[in-house]
Amino acid sequence: MKRTLQQIADAVGARLLGNGKIEVHAVASLARASAEDLVFVEDNKHLQSALASKAGAVIAGEFASTVAANKPLLISDQPKLAFARAASLLSDNQHYAHEAAVHPTAIVDASAYLEKDVVIGERAVIGAEAAIGEGTTIGAGCVIGRGVKIGKNCLLYPQVTLYPGTSLGDRVIVHAGAVLGSDGFGYVRDRNSGRYEKFPQIGRLVIEDDVEIGANSAIDRGALEETRIGRGTKIDNLVHIGHNCQIGENVIIAAQTGLSGSIVIEQNAVLGGQVGIGEHARVEEGVMLGGQGGVLPNKILRGNGIVFWGTPAQPVREYLKQLATLARIAKK
Secondary structure, X not given: OOEEHHHHHHHHOOEEEOOOOOEEOEEOOOOOOOOOXXXXXXXXXXXXXXXXXXXXXXXXXXXXXXXXXXXXXXXXXXXXXXXXXXXXXXXXXXXXXXXXXXOOOOEXXXXXXXXXXXXXXXXXXXXXXXXXXXXXXXXXXXXXXOOXXXXXXXXXXXXXXXXXXXXXXXXXXXXXXXXXXXXXXXXXXXXXXXXXXXXXXXXXXXXXXOOEEOOOOEEEOOOOOEEEEOOOOEEOOOOEEOOOOEEOXXXXXXXXXXXXXXXXXXXXXXXXXXXXXXXXXXXXXXOEEXXXXXXXXXXXXXXXXXXXXXXXXXXXXHHHHHHHHHHHHHHO
């Protein structure tokens, strides 16, 4: 989808230096850029490489505004963010684009409600009383359970499963193989027989607007109430979130993280890869937990902007001091 540089500058809030009538059709890396591509640099040391590339234009910071450039510049105080927004503007959902239609092999229950411009892919199954919002794409082989609610302009890649009791807001992206709303891991042990019996898993799962969920991730429904994923949260591949968890807005959760039941992650928290958190723990607003960090059940991590690491997780400076002490003891 071609756009003029002036259109892009206006859309991303950048200041254009150069010919605004030039058109570009995609974004690219410096090494692979063509004359119809847009690139970006975040610091001055890469600016000359960008100007020497084949790219049609460069998004850069204020440091580039006084440079004699051989191609147009889009000046932004956040070049990488402006580049991401430009990429979205230039994209036409080419990763999974179809004309609005229900594929002949799809099974759509007569009581399901589809708004306009909905795409239903090959062999997808849409259950009774499901509701799918305008402009949403349901990929091949997806299973949408009874009564599921999906908002506008969502994108579900192939083989996604949404259990009954699940609702998605607007502009939610769910990658292939994710399972949303499955039963939580809840059992009660009979002290007499030693056997485990299933605790009711009859709650729901609520995914708010602008959430993205990675491939093969699994998020459980609430046991009796709800599991909730807050607006703007981004979840990587192979993440598991247990029942009754409450995830705040704009949280980042990296791959292979596992959350037990009834955990609270407050807004703007960041969880690195392979983090493990025990049940009823709380990670407060703005906390950053490094990769492979572990939080014991019922514990609280607090401190906006504080980095925690290790198991049990503790402020990174304390953790590194302990490692240094252990190293000195080992040498002795």
